[in-house]
Amino acid sequence: MPDWKTIVRERLARLRLKGAREAEIIEELTQDLEDRYNELLVQGISAADARLRAEEILAQSESLAGEIEPAAPLCGFRHDLRLALRNLRTRPAFSSLVIGMLALGIGGNAAIFSIFNGMFLRPLPFKEPAQLVDLDETAPQWKLKYVGVSNADFYEWQKHNATFDSMAFIKQNDFNLSGFGTAERIPGALVTHDLLRVLGLKLVAGRNFSPQEDSQGGDKVVLLGYSLWQRLFGGSREALGRVIKLSGESYTVIGVLPGDAVFPDRVELWVPLAADPNASTGWYLNGVGRLKHGVSIEQAHADLLRVHKSAHLNANKVTSPIITPLRDRFLGNFRTVSRVLLGAVGIVLLIACVNVAALMMMRGAERAREIAIRTAIGASGSRIIRQLLTETLVMAGIGGAAGVALGYLFLRGLLTLMPDQMPRWINFALDARFAVFCVLITGGAAMAFGLLPALQAARVSAGSVLQESGTRSSLSRGSRRTLSGLVVCEIGLALMLLISAGLLIKSFDKVLHVDPGFRPENVITFSVDLPPAVYGKAEQKLTFFRNLVEQLRHIPGVESAAAASAPPLGGHWGNFFQAEGAPPLGPHEQNPVVLQVAVMPGYFDAIGMTFLAGRAFDERDNLLRVGTDGWSADPAKGPLVAIVSEAFARRYWNVETAVGKRIRHSADNAPWITVTGVVKDEKHYGLDQETRPAVYFPYGEAPLESMSMVLRGAIDPEMLAGPARDVLRRMDPGVAMYDMRSMTERLHQSMWARRAYSWLFGAFAMVALALAAAGVYGVISYAVSRRTHEIGIRMALGARPDQVVRTILGSGMALVAAGAAIGLVATLIAARLLEALLFGVSSRDPRIYATMILGVAGVSFVANFVPARRAAAVDPMNALRTE
Amino acid sequence: MTQHELKKGSAELLILSLIERQARHGYEISKLIAARSEGTLTFQVASLYPLLYRLEGRGWIQGRWVEKAGERRRRFYRLTAAGRKVLAAQRRGWLQFAEAIRRITGIEYA
Numbered sequence: 003m004p005d006w007k008t009i010v011r012e013r014l015a016r017l018r019l020k021g022a023r024e025a026e027i028i029e030e031l032t033q034d035l036e037d038r039y040n041e042l043l044v045q046g047i048s049a050a051d052a053r054l055r056a057e058e059i060l061a062q063s064e065s066l067a068g069e070i071e072p073a074a075p076l077c078g079f080r081h082d083l084r085l086a087l088r089n090l091r092t093r094p095a096f097s098s099l100v101i102g103m104l105a106l107g108i109g110g111n112a113a114i115f116s117i118f119n120g121m122f123l124r125p126l127p128f129k130e131p132a133q134l135v136d137l138d139e140t141a142p143q144w145k146l147k148y149v150g151v152s153n154a155d156f157y158e159w160q161k162h163n164a165t166f167d168s169m170a171f172i173k174q175n176d177f178n179l180s181g182f183g184t185a186e187r188i189p190g191a192l193v194t195h196d197l198l199r200v201l202g203l204k205l206v207a208g209r210n211f212s213p214q215e216d217s218q219g220g221d222k223v224v225l226l227g228y229s230l231w232q233r234l235f236g237g238s239r240e241a242l243g244r245v246i247k248l249s250g251e252s253y254t255v256i257g258v259l260p261g262d263a264v265f266p267d268r269v270e271l272w273v274p275l276a277a278d279p280n281a282s283t284g285w286y287l288n289g290v291g292r293l294k295h296g297v298s299i300e301q302a303h304a305d306l307l308r309v310h311k312s313a314h315l316n317a318n319k320v321t322s323p324i325i326t327p328l329r330d331r332f333l334g335n336f337r338t339v340s341r342v343l344l345g346a347v348g349i350v351l352l353i354a355c356v357n358v359a360a361l362m363m364m365r366g367a368e369r370a371r372e373i374a375i376r377t378a379i380g381a382s383g384s385r386i387i388r389q390l391l392t393e394t395l396v397m398a399g400i401g402g403a404a405g406v407a408l409g410y411l412f413l414r415g416l417l418t419l420m421p422d423q424m425p426r427w428i429n430f431a432l433d434a435r436f437a438v439f440c441v442l443i444t445g446g447a448a449m450a451f452g453l454l455p456a457l458q459a460a461r462v463s464a465g466s467v468l469q470e471s472g473t474r475s476s477l478s479r480g481s482r483r484t485l486s487g488l489v490v491c492e493i494g495l496a497l498m499l500l501i502s503a504g505l506l507i508k509s510f511d512k513v514l515h516v517d518p519g520f521r522p523e524n525v526i527t528f529s530v531d532l533p534p535a536v537y538g539k540a541e542q543k544l545t546f547f548r549n550l551v552e553q554l555r556h557i558p559g560v561e562s563a564a565a566a567s568a569p570p571l572g573g574h575w576g577n578f579f580q581a582e583g584a585p586p587l588g589p590h591e592q593n594p595v596v597l598q599v600a601v602m603p604g605y606f607d608a609i610g611m612t613f614l615a616g617r618a619f620d621e622r623d624n625l626l627r628v629g630t631d632g633w634s635a636d637p638a639k640g641p642l643v644a645i646v647s648e649a650f651a652r653r654y655w656n657v658e659t660a661v662g663k664r665i666r667h668s669a670d671n672a673p674w675i676t677v678t679g680v681v682k683d684e685k686h687y688g689l690d691q692e693t694r695p696a697v698y699f700p701y702g703e704a705p706l707e708s709m710s711m712v713l714r715g716a717i718d719p720e721m722l723a724g725p726a727r728d729v730l731r732r733m734d735p736g737v738a739m740y741d742m743r744s745m746t747e748r749l750h751q752s753m754w755a756r757r758a759y760s761w762l763f764g765a766f767a768m769v770a771l772a773l774a775a776a777g778v779y780g781v782i783s784y785a786v787s788r789r790t791h792e793i794g795i796r797m798a799l800g801a802r803p804d805q806v807v808r809t810i811l812g813s814g815m816a817l818v819a820a821g822a823a824i825g826l827v828a829t830l831i832a833a834r835l836l837e838a839l840l841f842g843v844s845s846r847d848p849r850i851y852a853t854m855i856l857g858v859a860g861v862s863f864v865a866n867f868v869p870a871r872r873a874a875a876v877d878p879m880n881a882l883r884t885e
Numbered sequence: 886m887t888q889h890e891l892k893k894g895s896a897e898l899l900i901l902s903l904i905e906r907q908a909r910h911g912y913e914i915s916k917l918i919a920a921r922s923e924g925t926l927t928f929q930v931a932s933l934y935p936l937l938y939r940l941e942g943r944g945w946i947q948g949r950w951v952e953k954a955g956e957r958r959r960r961f962y963r964l965t966a967a968g969r970k971v972l973a974a975q976r977r978g979w980l981q982f983a984e985a986i987r988r989i990t991g992i993e994y995a
Contacts, residue, residue: 026950026960027934027938029960030911030934030960031934033910033911033912033957033959034911034912034915034934037912038912
């Protein structure tokens with residue numbers, strides 16, 4: 003006789019019941035098996051067969067072990083887990099479908115969340131970063147949100163405020179570093195000595211600026227950025243006290259800044275601002291302040307406004323302080339985008355969950371018999387729900403892990419799309435917050451798709467299912483309604499995403515087709531900064547740039563070459579102008595801020611701008627026309643000329659009459675300047691940005707130190723970079739060139755965010771549509787397979803196949819129509835959130851709405867039609883026989 | 886008594902009824918169920934013993950090891966006082982249920 007005791011013990015080994023209890027259970031079960039075995043022998047069954055039959059009974063020991071009260075709650079869980087894994091393995095197609103859908107949904111969320119996390123949740127690498135704010139002045143009347151802070155305001159605010167722990171002011175300023183090989187341009191900043199304290203940073207070596215050094219005539223000292231220190235001095239402390247040449251002047255190195263908290267972003271040098279408190283200046287500073295604890299932004303704003311007003315009783319009514327949380331100043335533009343994207347991936351995940359829930363419910367119906375039996379033998383509802391939820395959690399766990407891996411790859415891909423414009427202290431490494439998010443979203447998904455089917459399954463009435471024994475169980479009316487509801491939800495959500503994606507992609511397309519006002523192809527630009535210590539006089543600067551342009555023109559392959567202080571996408575330098583003969587301003591009308599650009603002759607040709615009237619500058623216009631200060635245009639030196647943009651001409655006169663009219667800076671005694679031409683507007687601030695009126699001067703009227711060279715090539719402009727560098731090196735190795743990029747690349751990069759989110763949205767929408775279609779197809783196919791019998795009867799009674807198709811299509815498409823209607827209403831409400839991202843497209847663009855509705859209808863039709871046709875192909879005799 | 890409980894209780898009712906008059910061991914119970922239902926109802930080891938343990942846990946039945954001369958000891962289950970009450974209540978429930986079914990369906994059962 004087999005040793006039943008050992009067999010039973012082995013089967014129950016994993017139960018881990020308490021010793022005595024286990025022995026009892028084993029003894030009892032052993033006896034039962036022995037009795038069975040002996041009885042079978044008595045009935046004349048062979049020993050081998052008897053043993054097999056008895057063992058068959060034990061084969062269910064998995065559930066036996068589960069049904070016996072466990073010694074510890076974990077035991078039950080472990081059992082559930084084992085059972086769940088076994089169930090997954092027995093249905094590989096089902097399991098991988100569920101896991102795949104979840105992975106897709108969770109992957110998208112993980113990637114977008116880590117971007118949102120990096121931008122908006124992870125603390126900035128400064129001390130108590132929540133207390134840090136950006137300080138600036140705003141001028142709504144000039145339509146400028148940020149104008150910068152003036153010297154006078156900076157001193158007033160700093161002295162009289164009551165809400166700030168400290169404030170510092172910064173002017174970004176790049177330096178030409180010479181003495182270490184070829185001259186190099188180093189991004190730097192002039193800062194007040196409080197900046198270290200405001201940011202709460204500790205120097206790696208050396209000391210901070212003293213207040214004396216940060217005042218007029220103080221010693222020239224410099225703090226090196228960490229990477230520059232490493233590069234120049236190999237991280238040696240001997241750097242301290244060394245003298246380096248910056249833009250032709252000597253500075254003593256007194257300290258090294260920490261590596262991870264570069265402020266302003268990418269700056270590698272700090273030099274004292276040493277501003278003159280009494281000098282009246284324009285608005286040129288950026289401020290950063292640390293709020294006192296417990297002070298809100300509103301309180302701080304009210305405080306600064308009070309200080310500001312009391313200091314400018316008469317003079318300054320246009321600008322007022324504006325305080326922005328530090329992060330928002332840099333990333334505020336991305337807040338809407340990243341929220342909208344999070345919403346979109348959330349919807350994708352929701353659709354995936356809805357699909358999985360539907361799958362689980364169908365699966366649940368198939369398992370109804372198993373569950374009914376277990377209920378009948380006394381398994382409690384909660385016990386069954388627990389088992390089903392464990393299965394759900396196991397699938398969610400695997401799907402979540404796969405999703406996180408997928409999300410990581412997805413994130414890598416997204417980051418390569420991003421140009422190098424993010425502040426360095428923003429990083430997208432995965433962190434604890436990310437881990438928590440992934441666990442939460444996976445758990446949330448599991449609950450969303452698992453709970454409903456589990457409850458449904460546990461409610462299955464045991465009697466009804468068991469009575470149907472042998473027939474394929476069909477869904478209860480409640481389940482059918484739930485499944486229909488899920489289909490409606492899916493269609494609605496998918497439509498919402500599709501319409502949003504359509505609006506965004508159409509906007510992107512519109513932006514791409516905006517006329518930039520210049521010809522970006524085959525143009526390369528780079529910037530050149532003259533060190534003021536060497537090129538102090540206006541004549542020197544004019545001569546240098548004249549020679550440079552001349553030599554650049556001689557590079558083989560160069561069609562035309564010129565220079566401008568700000569080529570398209572090259573920054574803004576604004577001023578106010580009066581126009582002769584223009585109608586007077588209305589009482590509430592403000593003079594617009596005008597972009598002013600100094601150009602070398604040949605610029606309009608090189609950049610490819612079009613003249614609407616008048617003529618371009620020639621060398622006679624570009625003679626030196628500045629007064630003794632080397633700066634302001636002086637009519638005594640010769641006729642002053644300017645070219646205005648189309649928008650400028652229309653603002654004050656019109657294009658036809660502009661030439662010959664005169665303009666001047668909005669100052670009482672500024673000289674009049676004659677307009678010699680009108681050019682078509684160029685999209686100076688980006689293709690999707692509004693244009694401002696613009697005025698172009700010959701360089702000789704405004705000789706600047708910093709100019710951007712513009713080369714138009716007959717060949718690939720990238721080929722011109724090397725020869726251009728050689729030209730500059732030959733002319734003066736102490737002058738650095740930087741920011742060399744082709745114009746098409748600049749345009750491309752200016753649109754990276756729009757491009758990225760438009761296509762992301764498109765991709766999410768396509769995934770959503772595919773998921774929704776799969777859901778519709780699955781649910782309808784399932785319904786058809788459950789109705790095979792009914793369809794067979796109908797056809798036996800004379801229904802034609804096309805009638806069957808029509809019936810099934812009708813009921814399926816009714817759900818689609820309901821979903822589309824709900825989705826349409828939801829989109830009309832939600833699309834308003836998108837408005838900030840749209841360009842040239844209304845958030846209610848009827849063509850996009852119609853196209854997408856048709857698209858959804860078309861795809862759903864196919865998803866409905868395939869199962870409907872299958873139903874019509876049912877052979878009535880067969881269908882009836884199988885039941 | 887709700888319908889849900891009724892169904893779940895059917896297996897319990899069978900066991901409680903079988904040990905109402907005399908204590909029985911597990912194998913005997915499963916044999917009796919199979920025999921008296923003429924094979925329509927069968928209990929597997931996997932479902933019978935757990936149910937017995939659960940009923941015992943609720944205090945409705947009590948298991949005791951009994952040794953008889955010449956036999957190995959066996960675990961016999963008998964009804965407790967609490968079990969007797971539950972059995973009575975469950976019987977009433979089933980009768981009402983069956984009566985209700987009969988009235989509606991007109992099925993007469995033997």
